[in-house]
Amino acid sequence: MLEIKRKSLRKLFKRSLAVVTVLTMSLGVVACGNTDSGASKQKTIAFIPPSLVSPFYASSVEGAKAEATKEGYTLKVLAPQTEDDFNGLLKIVEDVVTQKVDGISICTTDNKTMAAVVKTANAAKIPVVVFNSLSPIEGADVYSYVGYDQKNAGAQAAEYLGTKLKGKQVNVGILEGLPGVFTDNRKGGFVDEAKKYSNIKIVATQPANWEREKGMNVATNMYQANKTINVFYGLSDEMAIGATQAFKSVGIKDGITIGIDGNPATMDSISKGETTATVYTSPKEIGTQSIVDCGKAIKGLKVQNKMHQIKTLVVDKSLVSKYIK
Structure with a gap:
């Protein structure tokens, strides 16, 4: 009777040892998996x-x-x-x-x-x-x-005005951004290209710091100082939209505004017949x-x-x- 009990205990011990071994191996796999995931850290x-x-x-x-x-x-x-x-x-x-x-x-x-x-x-x-x-x-x-190419974008804006408005006198007010290479290139490209068209005259140029509200205020003041201005070239879309609002505020219905960027708000404004055009830059x-x-x-x-x-x-x-x- 005692021998039977000893055999049963041996079997139980072997089964328990097997379970412990399986658990240990499983935990080892999990531990290895965690180590690997830590090695491939997200950049x-x-x-x-x-x-x-x-x-x-x-x-x-x-x-x-x-x-x-x-x-x-x-x-x-x-x-x-x-x-x-x-x-x-x-x-x-x-x-x-x-x-x-x-x-x-x-x-x-x-x-x-x-x-x-x-x-x-x-x-x-x-x-x-x-x-x-x-x-x-x-x-x-x-x-x-x-x-x-920001200089070329400025040139494209001038070419558009020179060809689309051929036969019409184009008196331009330029709305500059903050001082720096962006303003230098976008303005420089426009000015150089504009020289090729006898109908384009740059009347005034002032900074509006890339901002819509400032663009509106500067454009309004610029127009009041020189009412021959019939086109505003904004070196960014936001300033061009500001110029569109300026024309509207002084009762000008056929004023032309063009910017650079291709923002969604500008596309909406163009589709509504408000802002004239933009140089789309993706x-x-x-x-x-x-x-x-x-x-x-x-x-x-x-x-x-x-x-x-x-x-x-x-x-x-x-x-x-x-x-x-």
């Missing part, structure tokens, strides 16, 4: 516009977010309150460098500030993609530039492509084209239906 990209006031940058963020989600990156969208807060931009870059992000996609209207932030990232060995600009940064290592595509290039930089791939140029075209009421969401 982080900082996407830094000069501010988020302009709808252009909102569209760029939209494109960047979609691409980051598609490729499995964490995207940090950070921006100063205003486009002239260059110290704020520098502080943001210093912070993301300290956080050891894997890549930076950035835009600012000031080349000196851009050179400083790129050098900061270079020192930390973090790759940088500059978006919405093709102007080379001297003394710093930029992985790639994603944007459109802001969403710029955001998307900047993340594509950041991803290549993170993976250590060589970029085929350091200057990734986005095509532009003038969109007026005859084309706007193709660009409304």
Whole structure:
């Protein structure tokens, strides 16, 4: 009887040992799985516009977010309150460098500030993609530039006015952005191209800091000072829409306004017959492509084209239906 009990106890011990062994092996598999997942840490990209006031940058963020989600990156969208807060931009870059992000996609209207932030990232060995600009940064290592030819965009605006309004005197008021390379290129391209057309005369040019409300106020004052102005060229869509509102406020029904960007609000305004035209710059595509290039930089791939140029075209009421969401 005692021998039977001993045999039963031996069988029970063997079964218990087998269960413990299986559990130990299972826990080992789980532990290994956790270790592997920790090794493949999700990469982080900082996407830094000069501010988020302009709808252009909102569209760029939209494109960047979609691409980051598609490729499995964490995207940090950070921006100063205003486009002239260059110290704020520098502080943001210093912070993301300290956080050891894997890549930076950035835009600012000031080349000196851009050179400083790129050098900061270079020192930390973090790759940088500059978006919405093709102007080379001297003394710093930029992985790639994603944007459109801003000087050519200005020239396209002048060509549109010179050809579409052939035979009509075109007296232009120019609404400038903040001082910097963006204003220099968009204004310079327009002025140079305008010289080719005898019907275009630039009457006045004043800054409106890329803002719609300021664009309206500056355009109103400009018109009151010189009532021969029948066209406003805004170096951004927001200023062009402001100029449209200015014409409306002084009772001008046939005033012509043209901007640069291709924002959704501008397309709506064009479709309603308010703003005349815009140079469409594909802001969403710029955001998307900047993340594509950041991803290549993170993976250590060589970029085929350091200057990734986005095509532009003038969109007026005859084309706007193709660009409304």
